[in-house]
Amino acid sequence: MYGTYGMGFMLKEYDFTFGGFRGIVVTSFSSVIIIVILLHILLTRTRTGIAMRATAEDPELSSILGININNIQKLSWFLTGGLACLAGAMYPLWFQSYPASGDYMITSIMAASLLGGFDNIYGSIIGGFGVGISEIIFTSWLQNTIDPGLGRWRPLIPMIILVVVLLFEPRGLTGVYERIKASERGEKIISLIKGEK
Amino acid sequence: MMELISPFVFQIQGTSRLIVDIAMYFGLFVIVAMALNFQYGNAGVPNMGCAVQVIVGGFTVSAVSTRLTFMLLESVGVQLLSYTSEFDWVYNNQINISVHTNPYIKNHALFGAAIFLFSIAMALILGALIGWLISLPAIRLRSTYLMITLITMADASQIFGRNIPFITGGTLGIFVPNVFAWYPGDRGVIMAVITLIIGLISFFIFRTMLNSPYGRLMRAIRENEVTVGSVGKHVVGIRRNILMFASGITALAGVLIAFYYSYVVDNAFRRSDWTYWPWLMLILGGPGNNAGTFLGCVLIVAMRRIIIIYKWIFEQYLFFPIQYLENILLGLLLILVIIFRPEGLIPEKLLYIPGVNYAKLIQERVKVDWRSALEGRGKKSSIKDVLNVFRAKKEEGNEEN
Numbered sequence: 001m002y003g004t005y006g007m008g009f010m011l012k013e014y015d016f017t018f019g020g021f022r023g024i025v026v027t028s029f030s031s032v033i034i035i036v037i038l039l040h041i042l043l044t045r046t047r048t049g050i051a052m053r054a055t056a057e058d059p060e061l062s063s064i065l066g067i068n069i070n071n072i073q074k075l076s077w078f079l080t081g082g083l084a085c086l087a088g089a090m091y092p093l094w095f096q097s098y099p100a101s102g103d104y105m106i107t108s109i110m111a112a113s114l115l116g117g118f119d120n121i122y123g124s125i126i127g128g129f130g131v132g133i134s135e136i137i138f139t140s141w142l143q144n145t146i147d148p149g150l151g152r153w154r155p156l157i158p159m160i161i162l163v164v165v166l167l168f169e170p171r172g173l174t175g176v177y178e179r180i181k182a183s184e185r186g187e188k189i190i191s192l193i194k195g196e197k
Numbered sequence: 198m199m200e201l202i203s204p205f206v207f208q209i210q211g212t213s214r215l216i217v218d219i220a221m222y223f224g225l226f227v228i229v230a231m232a233l234n235f236q237y238g239n240a241g242v243p244n245m246g247c248a249v250q251v252i253v254g255g256f257t258v259s260a261v262s263t264r265l266t267f268m269l270l271e272s273v274g275v276q277l278l279s280y281t282s283e284f285d286w287v288y289n290n291q292i293n294i295s296v297h298t299n300p301y302i303k304n305h306a307l308f309g310a311a312i313f314l315f316s317i318a319m320a321l322i323l324g325a326l327i328g329w330l331i332s333l334p335a336i337r338l339r340s341t342y343l344m345i346t347l348i349t350m351a352d353a354s355q356i357f358g359r360n361i362p363f364i365t366g367g368t369l370g371i372f373v374p375n376v377f378a379w380y381p382g383d384r385g386v387i388m389a390v391i392t393l394i395i396g397l398i399s400f401f402i403f404r405t406m407l408n409s410p411y412g413r414l415m416r417a418i419r420e421n422e423v424t425v426g427s428v429g430k431h432v433v434g435i436r437r438n439i440l441m442f443a444s445g446i447t448a449l450a451g452v453l454i455a456f457y458y459s460y461v462v463d464n465a466f467r468r469s470d471w472t473y474w475p476w477l478m479l480i481l482g483g484p485g486n487n488a489g490t491f492l493g494c495v496l497i498v499a500m501r502r503i504i505i506i507y508k509w510i511f512e513q514y515l516f517f518p519i520q521y522l523e524n525i526l527l528g529l530l531l532i533l534v535i536i537f538r539p540e541g542l543i544p545e546k547l548l549y550i551p552g553v554n555y556a557k558l559i560q561e562r563v564k565v566d567w568r569s570a571l572e573g574r575g576k577k578s579s580i581k582d583v584l585n586v587f588r589a590k591k592e593e594g595n596e597e598n
Contacts, residue, residue, distance in 0.1 A: 007518065100524070103468070107348075152360050155356050163334045163346065167333075
């Protein structure tokens with residue numbers, strides 16, 4: 001009969017190639033960009049998105065202002081489920097996966113969202129890339145330079161990130177950005193980057 | 198060979214074996230779920246890291262108690278195979294335990310009992326220590342952050358256990374001494390009895406704590422942290438103390454399961470087994486309520502053990518592998534409970550402290566010394582007294598009019 005790992009599957013061979021890259025690389029990157037643009041438009045330009053942000057900030061106050069919190073929360077759950085499902089659909093194209101793989105990803109996902117900050121979608125992009133890169137590239141660099149046996153400690157990396165972020169800046173990169181913006185020197189640096197006087 | 202590894206394990210078979218198994222697991226899970234009820238139901242500390250504390254108990258037995266047993270045996274003069282290097286620790290372990298240690302304990306009952314008590318004391322200390330350690334990053338922050346850290350800590354502890362062979366022998370696991378080798382009957386029975394006794398003791402400890410002034414302080418923190426802080430109580434410190442205390446008790450479950458299996462491996466302490474199932478028991482029974490915790494524990498442990506033991510019957514009716522039935526049931530039950538009975542099977546009642554005379558309290562507006570309330574248990578007020586007082590007051594009002 002089948003064991004737990006016997007249910008594992010991988011859809012690598014069904015993937016197409018595009019300009020020398022595997023199709024999933026192109027698809028995942030482009031879909032990230034499209035989704036972020038769409039979410040940005042939704043959250044800043046439409047009434048629903050603004051209501052959503054208001055509900056996240058203070059549910060009671062926004063319900064006084066006539067926002068139907070239940071519907072807004074249902075919509076945000078709907079969006080969350082859809083986006084997570086999209087990620088899940090792309091996962092088996094690159095990694096070996098089986099019905100319980102979500103359990104193994106949850107740490108990295110939480111570390112990524114915490115690194116980015118819970119209240120910011122741009123932060124979560126940086127956080128996602130940061131955790132992913134540190135987990136894969138940093139580990140392989142350590143394995144090449146110091147000891148190949150270090151690879152077994154890889155799952156510990158997101159946890160270390162998580163603990164460090166919580167100890168020093170619980171709001172993640174969003175908090176760091178705001179702290180820089182609040183100081184005089186940081187203000188100058190930001191205005192330099194933006195090209196203002 | 199089977200007898201060499203674990204003598205007397207299979208003396209009881211069939212349905213009685215199932216009952217012993219259910220009793221054992223009920224004892225284990227009731228300790229974990231009661232500690233969870235203490236933290237979440239009464240103090241509002243969402244401890245999603247029960248698995249860490251249980252794992253600490255298991256690792257205490259494998260890394261500390263087993264090593265101490267070997268050292269003591271060597272000092273007594275029993276010839277053991279080498280156990281100092283990593284390789285020897287893992288590969289000579291089985292011979293050391295089954296050929297040298299267990300026969301010695303069979304003749305020296307006190308030695309076994311001492312090792313058992315030492316493990317329990319050590320688990321209490323190390324569990325409290327780990328509770329303090331995992332509370333460091335997030336105890337000051339919103340409870341969401343605490344939950345996230347604790348969920349991930351369960352994985353971290355498993356990774357440590359898997360990768361450091363000195364703790365549990367890596368992926369191979371470690372056999373631990375059978376401290377009840379002197380017991381002539383089935384080891385499962387005596388383990389179940391001792392587990393239930395320890396569960397009962399911890400129940401009384403928790404009940405006393407909940408009825409004490411500190412317990413009322415905990416409930417106050419659950420209801421409103423800001424108010425408690427404004428009265429001058431150190432909310433963060435209290436939350437941390439609660440987490441530490443409950444961690445110590447939860448670690449006992451790890452010790453007991455290690456001695457029940459006579460074997461410790463990191464994969465026996467998975468997050469879903471030791472965090473999500475106790476949470477389901479708590480939510481099903483009703484948080485903030487020990488009776489509810491007992492009910493949830495009995496129902497769920499019985500259901501799980503019966504499914505696990507008779508899985509060949511259930512497997513015929515399923516179109517997916519039986520391994521996933523457990524996780525599906527966990528999710529399904531959690532959703533059903535949240536939809537249909539969000540307050541649990543037994544909802545939380547108002548706090549009733551034995552010894553406080555409520556009728557007198559209403560009648561005379563007496564100043565109650567809450568600290569000494571527990572001492573006067575004999576005087577119990579019934580609902581009739583309270584009703585009489587109300588009736589008397591009503592009559593007084595009528596007369597005035």
